[in-house]
Amino acid sequence: xxxxxxxxxxxxxxxxxxxxxxxxxxxxxxxxxxxxxxxxxxxxxxxxxxxxxxxxxxxxxxxxxxxxxxxxxxxxxxxxxxxxxxxxxxxxxxxxxxxxxxxxxxxxxxxxxxxxxxxxxxxxxxxxxxxxxxxxxxxxxxxxxxxxxxxxxxxxxxxxxxxxxxxxxxxxxxxxxxxxxxxxxxxxxxxxxxxxxxxxxxxxxxxxxxxxxxxxxxxxxxxxxxxxxxxxxxxxxxxxxxxxxxxxxxxxxxxxxxxxxxxxxxxxxx
Amino acid sequence: xxxxxxxxxxxxxxxxxxxxxxxxxxxxxxxxxxxxxxxxxxxxxxxxxxxxxxxxxxxxxxxxxxxxxxxxxxxxxxxxxxxxxxxxxxxxxxxxxxxxxxxxxxxxxxxxxxxxxxxxxxxxxxxxxxxxxxxxxxxxxxxxxxxxxxxxxxxxxxxxxxxxxxxxxxxxxxxxxxxxxxxxxxxxxxxxxxxxxxxxxxxxxxxxxxxxxxxxxxxxxxxxxxxxxxxxxxxxxxxxxxxxxxxxxxxxxxxxxxxxxxxxxxxxxx
Numbered sequence: 001x002x003x004x005x006x007x008x009x010x011x012x013x014x015x016x017x018x019x020x021x022x023x024x025x026x027x028x029x030x031x032x033x034x035x036x037x038x039x040x041x042x043x044x045x046x047x048x049x050x051x052x053x054x055x056x057x058x059x060x061x062x063x064x065x066x067x068x069x070x071x072x073x074x075x076x077x078x079x080x081x082x083x084x085x086x087x088x089x090x091x092x093x094x095x096x097x098x099x100x101x102x103x104x105x106x107x108x109x110x111x112x113x114x115x116x117x118x119x120x121x122x123x124x125x126x127x128x129x130x131x132x133x134x135x136x137x138x139x140x141x142x143x144x145x146x147x148x149x150x151x152x153x154x155x156x157x158x159x160x161x162x163x164x165x166x167x168x169x170x171x172x173x174x175x176x177x178x179x180x181x182x183x184x185x186x187x188x189x190x191x192x193x194x195x196x197x198x199x200x201x202x203x204x205x206x207x208x209x210x211x212x213x214x215x216x217x218x219x220x221x222x223x224x225x226x227x228x229x230x231x232x233x234x235x236x237x238x239x240x241x242x243x244x245x246x247x248x249x250x251x252x253x254x255x256x257x258x259x260x261x262x263x264x265x266x267x268x269x270x
Numbered sequence: 271x272x273x274x275x276x277x278x279x280x281x282x283x284x285x286x287x288x289x290x291x292x293x294x295x296x297x298x299x300x301x302x303x304x305x306x307x308x309x310x311x312x313x314x315x316x317x318x319x320x321x322x323x324x325x326x327x328x329x330x331x332x333x334x335x336x337x338x339x340x341x342x343x344x345x346x347x348x349x350x351x352x353x354x355x356x357x358x359x360x361x362x363x364x365x366x367x368x369x370x371x372x373x374x375x376x377x378x379x380x381x382x383x384x385x386x387x388x389x390x391x392x393x394x395x396x397x398x399x400x401x402x403x404x405x406x407x408x409x410x411x412x413x414x415x416x417x418x419x420x421x422x423x424x425x426x427x428x429x430x431x432x433x434x435x436x437x438x439x440x441x442x443x444x445x446x447x448x449x450x451x452x453x454x455x456x457x458x459x460x461x462x463x464x465x466x467x468x469x470x471x472x473x474x475x476x477x478x479x480x481x482x483x484x485x486x487x488x489x490x491x492x493x494x495x496x497x498x499x500x501x502x503x504x505x506x507x508x509x510x511x512x513x514x515x516x517x518x519x520x521x522x523x524x525x526x527x528x529x530x531x532x533x534x535x536x537x538x539x540x
Contacts, residue, residue, distance in 0.1 A: 026375070064368055064375035070383045071348075074341045095368055097392065098334055099419040105296070105334035113340045122367065124394040124414060126421020144394060149369040151396020154438060159429045168424060 002177035004117050004140035007089050009227045011057040019259045021052055022235025023061040029240045031247040038072040045080035051252040053085050055259050060091040089117035097122040097129045104132040111136045123165050137175040148183025148206030166196040187216035202230040208237030218265040272447035274387050274410035277359050279497045281327040289529045292505025293331040299510045301517040308342040315350035321522040323355050325529050333364040359387035367392040367399045374402040381406045393435050407445040418453025418476030436466040457486035472500040478507030488535040
């Protein structure tokens with residue numbers, strides 16, 4: 001098991017939590033009192049981290065929202081990351097992939113420059129496009145397998161491409177640092193992927209705002225290693241739980257609720 | 271035809287060129303005299319643009335290399351883009367895709383914030399993940415179809431997924447603003463994709479450093495509209511044509527040579 005998944009397992013144990021909070025700062029969704037500028041976004045992001053860091057096992061900023069901020073996005077992301085305790089690993093959600101030397105630049109940007117502990121990658125370009133990420137043996141890589149959106153039906157589901165990705169990922173996992181992104185909206189397919197890749201950890205987004213069924217997801221995603229079989233990501237439902245001045249307390253309440261719901265389901269199958 | 275492809279056709283005519291130069295600034299490949307800092311990279315990028323802007327139909331910076339620069343990358347990219355004449359369209363090569371509201375953030379970042387004329391996108395997540403890009407009717411979107419690396423054999427080629435992408439892209443092209451990324455290393459498959467998508471413009475990377483056969487590519491990619499059937503991208507072979515003080519002249523010579531080779535082949539099939 002790679003250093004990343006060991007740290008993740010430790011955070012899961014420490015906080016008795018399989019919840020990952022997506023730090024997706026969307027200007028148009030911010031509570032009323034938050035300034036619509038870099039300072040405001042930094043303060044919002046940091047206050048969400050401070051309110052939830054004893055309730056989560058990981059954080060996952062989606063890079064798109066920081067890129068949308070333009071030149072200030074890089075600084076905003078850095079300042080939000082600084083607020084995260086060293087015991088909580090952080091996943092860069094960028095779904096990157098490109099040909100060899102270009103993927104190497106992405107991997108360096110995320111792991112060396114920014115210090116992320118893990119990253120999401122897109123499998124369309126195949127093994128050599130992902131290898132520069134996999135080579136960071138201490139870091140984690142979550143490969144997109146089945147996504148939670150309707151477009152999953154375009155290419156992922158025909159010919160069971162998502163299962164082929166799961167099979168190939170199992171074979172690629174020489175450093176024990178790979179996982180799969182498995183969307184929450186189709187629990188019966190999560191179970192199929194679990195059978196195809198019994199040992200790979202899952203990152204499951206799509207619970208909450210995207211409507212995935214939490215209990216069904218947990219049952220389908222769990223494997224024989226409950227400390228690291230899966231993590232579930234929630235973003236909007238936590239960050240924007242309240243549009244008023246109580247957004248920090250509301251985010252904490254929502255994160256606690258989700259955490260407890262997940263642990264409750266797990267306790268019935270352990 | 272979208273405003274982007276009209277502008278591209280105009281640039282192709284004006285410069286009698288189907289050559290796109292990839293502005294992929296790689297610190298470790300820079301000629302000896304270039305300072306390894308933001309000022310040096312900006313100066314290098316701008317001098318390449320100034321030396322080639324009458325020889326190309328488009329420029330294509332790959333975002334990975336600017337991200338690798340950390341906080342200075344955004345500034346570097348902006349300063350290089352400023353040197354590009356308004357008559358030459360610029361393609362953001364980021365191969366982005368994510369679920370709906372996240373892809374929207376990426377599209378805004380590239381088209382609204384940075385002012386790119388076109389972008390490359392990854393089809394794995396399907397239609398609704400790409401729609402936020404397609405909706406920018408005046409901008410172009412090149413969908414990854416067949417890539418030039420060995421990993422294309424992992425998922426793109428089995429079950430002819432690349433042809434399915436070409437078919438679907440044709441159906442999605444309501445705004446006339448879509449094209450395909452078709453790697454140069456397999457000319458016989460380019461011909462297949464051309465038959466599957468006779469009207470879609472191709473962006474063909476992989477000539478030069480990656481070893482694609484230029485003549486075979488041009489013959490396979492051309493369609494009945496020679497002004498816009500395809501463009502061919504070269505990056506390393508132009509930017510790093512010389513590691514000495516004459517890198518500007520060497521880049522111009524290499525770009526001119528590639529342009530003329532492409533036009534020569536086209537003249538025999540027009």
